[in-house]
Amino acid sequence: MHEITQRILAGDVRGAARAITCIENDYPERGQILRELFPHTGRAKLIGITGTPGAGKSSLVDCLIGYLRLLGLKIGVVAVDPTSPFTGGALLGDRVRMQNHALDPGVFIRSMGTRGSLGGLSSNTRDAVRVLDAYGCEVVLIETVGVGQSELDVMTIADTTIVVLNPGGGDSVQAFKAGIMEIADLFVINKADLPGVDKLQIEVEQMLDLVKHDAPWRPPIVRTISTENHGMSELWAEAERHFRFLQESGRLTEQRSRHLQDEVLEIVRDHIYRRMLRKMQGGAYAAEMNRVAEREQDPCSTAETIVRDLFGHSR
């Protein structure tokens, strides 16, 4: 067993931190550690928190952590920021707020940005969550900055997805556009002391009538004011209720099994792609690639030639 695995299972926080660094940088030991941790995962409740930028997600998460700590729960937070794929930089300034819990050993907070293109944010996040699960976090919060496609992908990891909205600004329509209504298990109207709360609530209810009218779970709407620490017990009660629904209906097992299977497909695809890139970087298919660059052959025919070769003419 890898030394890092041992440390994580012994509850060593620096072991967990090092494992996530291995994941982010795709170090060779990543595979071994995750393989060894796997039997120790599946115990944490995975809560996704998403919503439009500026909806106050960070401060809500901050508040929720405080509440969950009062309940004596060990908490992990993975804050996901799919910033520029070009600079690799991360604008995680508002994460600073979460430093409120920096000295609490019962809270582990980690930010993840896009690094490299292979592997990808989604699988890195999933593996980081797994580390925190094995490390003993009873709840892992997965927070995203925005509501783009990458965020939707990330949310497939969660058992329960919380969507944070704000009164005013046509927030609900935006949420609908981004496909977020479909993945929400629970809505939070944060900043519920601002005008327009009732209007927003009605809009969301109407959207739910449309999208979830025959679903066995209708997402509840909880109002919070995170700046005043207001609404956390209601929020958590609804999250717990959703988790019980998942357990009792058999959906939890089903959903998690499906995620594991999807993950296999993803890893296989990545493997194959890397294998192909390696081969091409070694000089294979240089002539074909030149022909396509010179527009002498179309990309599709070129691709077919390569596939035929990769699989040795067999179908």
Added chain:
Amino acid sequence: MHEITQRILAGDVRGAARAITCIENDYPERGQILRELFPHTGRAKLIGITGTPGAGKSSLVDCLIGYLRLLGLKIGVVAVDPTSPFTGGALLGDRVRMQNHALDPGVFIRSMGTRGSLGGLSSNTRDAVRVLDAYGCEVVLIETVGVGQSELDVMTIADTTIVVLNPGGGDSVQAFKAGIMEIADLFVINKADLPGVDKLQIEVEQMLDLVKHDAPWRPPIVRTISTENHGMSELWAEAERHFRFLQESGRLTEQRSRHLQDEVLEIVRDHIYRRMLRKMQGGAYAAEMNRVAEREQDPCSTAETIVRDLFGHSR
């Protein structure tokens, strides 16, 4: 030669429309048509137009079409809306505005949404653009609804990428966050009659100092008021200037060649993935997939077993 190919090359608008339908639905003739069209592509200028929702992109595109028609150019527009991957629905209401040009035979407008997951929006858009190129459009505008990752991917198709911003609302910072500054070749400040224009211009200039300080092309900033048809000649002059820069510096050929090569890799990857899915749907690896669903084996080990089998133990 396929009948649809012949019709497109003869300038038949319904041929072009049918080809795009074939692409969207991934009909079997897609491959043949695109292969046959390929030698007739590469002539159109491909202009991407993106920006935050509400920046007035649709009405700007509407205006720009009008201007380009005055110049006597034949125009294609592909409006890309990566809406919900779940419902498959498209909220393309604002496309209605573009119906201004519905009766003009010199303008071909088509909306594309996310259909299916294989193939993907980006490759469908690329192929639709190719159809319009072969059909004889001298300029093809590729417009996206938002600025998420899918939109950034789509923009790699364009020769020139225009980013539309609005005064007020911290638009420039948002743009920066989404990685959009890096792909912009030209900025438009639309609604330039609103307060805050100078401030926004300064902000964008500052961002450019940061991101593009040593780049051979510094994106110009053009002010427009599309509701008053204002600024179109300036906008097009700058777009033309950028295109000349690409041509004279050799970047146009280089960039397009790289895109073609990337496309080959993408198609190969899709091919391989489909092949794997077919095999699995045929019952292969059912035992392995069950084991992972039951948590008896971790996803990574399972994936390795499958890869080893797919490639017949060879490395």
